[in-house]
Amino acid sequence: NAGVTQTPKFQVLKTGQSMTLQCAQDMNHEYMSWYRQDPGMGLRLIHYSVGAGITDQGEVPNGYNVSRSTTEDFPLRLLSAAPSQTSVYFCASSGGRPSYNEQFFGPGTRLTVL
Amino acid sequence: SQQGEEDPQALSIQEGENATMNCSYKTSINNLQWYRQNSGRGLVHLILIRSNEREKHSGRLRVTLDTSKKSSSLLITASRAADTASYFCATGAPGGTSYGKLTFGQGTILTVHP
Numbered sequence: 001n002a003g004v005t006q007t008p009k010f011q012v013l014k015t016g017q018s019m020t021l022q023c024a025q026d027m028n029h030e031y032m033s034w035y036r037q038d039p040g041m042g043l044r045l046i047h048y049s050v051g052a053g054i055t056d057q058g059e060v061p062n063g064y065n066v067s068r069s070t071t072e073d074f075p076l077r078l079l080s081a082a083p084s085q086t087s088v089y090f091c092a093s094s095g096g097r098p099s100y101n102e103q104f105f106g107p108g109t110r111l112t113v114l
Numbered sequence: 115s116q117q118g119e120e121d122p123q124a125l126s127i128q129e130g131e132n133a134t135m136n137c138s139y140k141t142s143i144n145n146l147q148w149y150r151q152n153s154g155r156g157l158v159h160l161i162l163i164r165s166n167e168r169e170k171h172s173g174r175l176r177v178t179l180d181t182s183k184k185s186s187s188l189l190i191t192a193s194r195a196a197d198t199a200s201y202f203c204a205t206g207a208p209g210g211t212s213y214g215k216l217t218f219g220q221g222t223i224l225t226v227h228p
Binding site for chain 1: 144145147149155156157158159162202204206215216217218219220221
């Protein structure tokens with residue numbers, strides 16, 4: 001199993017550009033999440049999904065959009081990039097037995113917005 | 115806002131010594147988890163303790179949970195240079211729809227000197 005994969009690994013955007021960060025998991029997990037990590041801080045939840053077709057906002061959703069059309073994929077869209085969105089983005093999934101709570105993380109996407 | 119506050123922010127020890135990290139949180143939880151992050155990498159799940167448990171062991175890791183004080187501690191015994199990483203606590207809220215969302219602390223940076 002590849003686990004949780006994220007693309008791209010690195011991305012540089014100009015202010016106002018849009019882009020989609022890709023996330024896929026091959027563990028048939030129900031739950032998927034997007035977090036951002038800023039220097040010296042823990043992770044903050046952006047959006048999450050409890051199953052295909054169901055998404056909800058986390059702590060810092062503004063400026064981001066998500067959809068979940070399949071169990072495997074959970075893309076994160078930046079609608080109009082701003083310098084404040086410079087961060088490392090992590091996708092995670094959970095839902096496997098025996099623990100539905102343990103999250104598996106992807107390697108991250110390092111995004112710089114100029 | 116961050117649910118967890120971790121203490122200390124940074125810890126530097128010699129190989130073979132024990133490392134203790136503490137985490138406090140604010141609201142009711144279903145479970146508390148600890149994750150490790152090596153520099154530039156994604157997070158790796160270490161251990162999960164449920165709200166009705168007081169202590170849990172996994173290899174060289176020992177986690178305690180005191181729900182009356184809303185606090186947890188992670189003890190790494192006989193530390194090794196390879197344990198050098200950032201350690202984060204994360205809490206899961208009660209309710210099945212919370213499986214996809216964790217609230218992270220700001221982390222403790224552990225450095226183990228050979």
